[in-house]
Amino acid sequence: MVISVGDESLCKISSIKRCFIILLASPLIVGVLFFMLKTQIQVDVFHGVVKNEDIRNDQSYDVERTTSIIEISSTSQEILPPERGLSDEGSNVVDEEKKVITPANNTETTAVILLTYMRSGSSLTGDILQKSPDTFYIFEPLRSADFANREKKTVRYINGSYLLHGQYDLQHVYEETLYGWLTCDLSRVHAQSFFDIGFLPYAHNFHDYLRCIRGAKYGNLMTRNALYESKQFMDCLKELEQTCKSSKVKIVKTIRTHGAIAQSIFKSIPNSKILHLIRDPRATMESKRHRNVCHEGMTLCIAEHCDRVRKDSLVLQNLKSSEPNRISTVFYEDIASNPIVTAKDMYSFIGTNFTEKIASYVYNITLGMDTTGCKVCVQRWQNGKKAKSSETHIAAWKSGLPGTYINQTQVLCKDIIKNYGYEFYMAPPALKPSKSQQMLGRRKKAIRRRV
Numbered sequence: 001m002v003i004s005v006g007d008e009s010l011c012k013i014s015s016i017k018r019c020f021i022i023l024l025a026s027p028l029i030v031g032v033l034f035f036m037l038k039t040q041i042q043v044d045v046f047h048g049v050v051k052n053e054d055i056r057n058d059q060s061y062d063v064e065r066t067t068s069i070i071e072i073s074s075t076s077q078e079i080l081p082p083e084r085g086l087s088d089e090g091s092n093v094v095d096e097e098k099k100v101i102t103p104a105n106n107t108e109t110t111a112v113i114l115l116t117y118m119r120s121g122s123s124l125t126g127d128i129l130q131k132s133p134d135t136f137y138i139f140e141p142l143r144s145a146d147f148a149n150r151e152k153k154t155v156r157y158i159n160g161s162y163l164l165h166g167q168y169d170l171q172h173v174y175e176e177t178l179y180g181w182l183t184c185d186l187s188r189v190h191a192q193s194f195f196d197i198g199f200l201p202y203a204h205n206f207h208d209y210l211r212c213i214r215g216a217k218y219g220n221l222m223t224r225n226a227l228y229e230s231k232q233f234m235d236c237l238k239e240l241e242q243t244c245k246s247s248k249v250k251i252v253k254t255i256r257t258h259g260a261i262a263q264s265i266f267k268s269i270p271n272s273k274i275l276h277l278i279r280d281p282r283a284t285m286e287s288k289r290h291r292n293v294c295h296e297g298m299t300l301c302i303a304e305h306c307d308r309v310r311k312d313s314l315v316l317q318n319l320k321s322s323e324p325n326r327i328s329t330v331f332y333e334d335i336a337s338n339p340i341v342t343a344k345d346m347y348s349f350i351g352t353n354f355t356e357k358i359a360s361y362v363y364n365i366t367l368g369m370d371t372t373g374c375k376v377c378v379q380r381w382q383n384g385k386k387a388k389s390s391e392t393h394i395a396a397w398k399s400g401l402p403g404t405y406i407n408q409t410q411v412l413c414k415d416i417i418k419n420y421g422y423e424f425y426m427a428p429p430a431l432k433p434s435k436s437q438q439m440l441g442r443r444k445k446a447i448r449r450r451v
């Protein structure tokens with residue numbers, strides 16, 4: 001008998017059964033080894049870089065597209081010389097001594113929080129908004145802080161200061177980071193946010209920056225502090241800050257911002273706005289279940305989701321009553337079924353021009369089923385490569401979410417469904433009807449047909 005893998009002698013002396021097990025197990029072992037090797041490649045060199053497995057837990061990551069931070073050192077031969085000249089331009093200068101970037105002071109800019117929830121269509125919505133040349137877009141900048149906290153890691157800042165786990169309040173780190181990005185004051189952004197190379201590429205305006213940090217030569221500066229303090233990194237960051245400051249509208253898309261934090265930002269940044277993206281909770285739950293992100297079980301997952309939406313809605317509705325032009329609610333279903341009109345409204349809300357070209361793009365990536373140029377649309381955790389009209393997402397939960405969960409969502413999220421004007425749905429019973437019931441049903445239908 002020929003067995004090329006495994007221990008041959010073991011195979012011979014033992015029973016055929018044992019041999020069979022080895023045969024079956026060997027591809028598995030090879031697979032596990034390969035997987036281990038693959039994860040090893042994505043080593044977390046700097047604490048700021050998010051590991052593969054975490055990202056997979058986040059269910060919002062495409063492993064194939066990962067570029068590890070290691071590339072920074074391994075590709076250091078192809079050095080892009082840091083662009084010079086920016087440091088002479090007055091107000092946007094990094095203070096070389098303190099390495100603190102002076103805060104932005106442009107009151108003509110608008111800061112927008114796209115506040116939403118996991119599996120609620122925010123990637124698509126954010127991509128629509130970043131199509132305006134006037135926007136500076138940041139995709140989930142709080143994720144790296146969330147992961148640092150979950151791994152009990154230190155939170156760092158580019159001035160070299162850091163807070164050990166236990167010394168920081170995550171909500172405060174979130175707020176500072178939001179404030180920092182929305183005002184282009186990068187000294188307030190936790191430093192790991194600048195290295196979230198899994199997510200930063202989903203914003204067009206980060207492409208030059210990413211090229212810059214990949215090209216920069218860090219030499220042997222393999223410690224985080226040395227990296228943050230390196231001139232190359234600071235030069236890249238300076239350019240990024242310049243891009244941020246020259247943009248009319250700053251937009252942060254976030255699923256980790258609670259209403260209370262948003263409210264605090266809203267009050268501290270004069271021209272700030274909040275765009276609250278709402279999706280039918282039954283559709284969100286169907287999508288979460290499909291993506292397998294409800295680790296605590298569906299019931300708790302439904303309750304938690306709706307609890308957050310409920311709390312946020314209260315805070316935002318309250319703010320809206322005093323500042324109606326600075327708070328807006330948008331429904332994912334409207335974006336999916338009526339993308340051009342809805343996108344136009346969103347553009348008008350954030351104060352950017354909605355051009356023919358943008359309208360064409362919006363149509364293409366939604367109803368037009370052509371995702372060219374939308375990097376985030378084609379990710380596995382979004383639509384993947386399959387072309388599907390955005391309209392097909394709207395009612396998919398009716399067939400995709402088991403009736404028990406539809407019913408549970410309708411009970412636990414009753415007020416949300418009602419307040420946002422979604423229709424209640426009579427979910428079919430869980431169990432297959434018995435033969436006699438089926439007969440009865442058929443007879444009833446036949447009678448109806450005759451009438």
Ligand SMILES: *[C@@H]1O[C@H](CO)[C@@H](O)[C@H](O)[C@H]1NC(C)=O
Nearest residue numbers: 091101102103104105106107
């Ligand atoms: C921002 O603008 C205000 C008023 O125009 C001015 O008093 C303040 O010094 C400026 N701050 C910075 C950091 O430039």
Ligand SMILES: *[C@@H]1O[C@H](CO)[C@@H](O)[C@H](O)[C@H]1NC(C)=O
Nearest residue numbers: 157158159160161187188189
């Ligand atoms: C460094 O930046 C952090 C975050 O903005 C700030 O809290 C801290 O006071 C700064 N430290 C120094 C020494 O400037």
Ligand SMILES: *[C@@H]1O[C@H](CO)[C@@H](O)[C@H](O)[C@H]1NC(C)=O
Nearest residue numbers: 133134248351352353354355
């Ligand atoms: C937006 O439209 C207005 C009015 O048509 C125009 O004045 C302004 O220059 C436009 N802005 C940009 C950035 O194209």
Ligand SMILES: *[C@@H]1O[C@H](CO)[C@@H](O)[C@H](O)[C@H]1NC(C)=O
Nearest residue numbers: 357358360361364368370373
């Ligand atoms: C939208 O798709 C059409 C047809 O595929 C294409 O001609 C057009 O250039 C696309 N629009 C944008 C803005 O990409």
Ligand SMILES: *[C@@H]1O[C@H](CO)[C@@H](O)[C@H](O)[C@H]1NC(C)=O
Nearest residue numbers: 403404407426427428429430
């Ligand atoms: C859902 O609720 C409806 C109405 O109460 C009920 O008729 C149906 O059997 C329920 N379905 C499941 C699967 O629990």
